[in-house]
Amino acid sequence: MRVAVLGATGLVGTTLLKVLEEHRFPISELIPIGLTSIGNKVLFSGKEWTVVSPEEALSLKPDLLFGMAGSDVAKQWIPRFVEAGAIVVDNSSAFRLEPDVPLVVPEVNPEDIGQSRLIANPNCSTIQMVVALNPLHELYGIKKIVISTYQAVSGSGREALEQLKQERSGIAFPEKKRFYPHRIDLNVLPHCDNFLEGNYTREELKLRYESRKIWHLPNLSVIATAVRVPVPVGHSESIYAEFEEEVDLKEVYDVLSSAQGISLMDNPQNNEYPMPAYVAGKDEVFVGRIRLDQDNPKAIALWCVADNLRKGAATNAVQIAVKRLGL
Ligand SMILES: NC(=O)c1ccc[n+]([C@@H]2O[C@H](COP(=O)([O-])OP(=O)(O)OC[C@H]3O[C@@H](n4cnc5c(N)ncnc54)[C@H](OP(=O)(O)O)[C@@H]3O)[C@@H](O)[C@H]2O)c1
Incomplete structure (x- = not known):
């Protein structure tokens, strides 16, 4: 299979190449695509592949493209690659x-893939949230989600x-080169992406609209x-998370401990709970700190952590491709 990667040299693209190697994805020819890195080499499967422009990649007619x-x-x-x-x-x-483009998390809605030629990978924060909650949604019916994210740089x-x-290394970062409007080290910014409707950020609205689409619940309340x-x-x-039905905590532990793609890590007495320092490089969504709402038997609180470059992006994309191609 001729596989092209648009953005092969970025953080997600580089992670994707690793994940493809780990999955022994059947690739006869890799076509890495970039902009500033055109002409550079990327190493994949023990060989060097030259980064090309999108135009050149298009002329090579790849079978599969990861955007x-x-x-x-x-x-x-x-659209030009799909057309080709x-x-x-x-x-x-x-x-x-887009209504005719499936938005897929393979643990949640693999059936939406069908025969689509273009499939979208959800936002990283949405992926881990729906993976963590889906087994509970299947049991109790999700009604409302209130979520705060702590997102990696x-x-x-x-x-x-x-x-x-x-x-972090103590070198002053020129203000005009800053990616964020403020310093990020030794700081916390309640601001991911642009501010849009109702003073919610784009990232916050993605959690709302993408989870509604993935679960086919157009009225799901997500704040x-x-x-x-x-x-x-x-x-x-x-x-x-608030559900339609009462939650049984033992059942929650049972279902989450056997759910696909989830690693339950909930032993607070031993200081065991998910943390970003320990999930980097892993594919699962880690869930812990599960508690019943003491005032509402239909609601729980939990903590969930995942590697945003892997399950939040590259791994999910590879899992979609595996399902779409029946590999
Ligand atoms: N980072 C995450 O955790 C994450 C999670 C989920 C989704 N995403 C999404 O994934 C995408 C990539 O994110 P990233 O974090 O990997 O970004 P990044 O590190 O900034 O990399 C951007 C990549 O895009 C390429 N590129 C830029 N302009 C191009 C052009 N005109 N033609 C061809 N290639 C071009 C760059 O190529 P050169 O190196 O050649 O310039 C580079 O490979 C974004 O849409 C992002 O929203 C990211």
């Missing part, structure tokens, strides 16, 4: 809410990570506060 660049680049190029016959899994936000791409690294924290990799989420 791992920003949404403007995706809007410009992805490629199956595309796109990780940007460009097509996620790698979630904003390599320029943001550069800002964190430089601030999010997305926060950037000075952590390199691994998004954490504090989730309050």
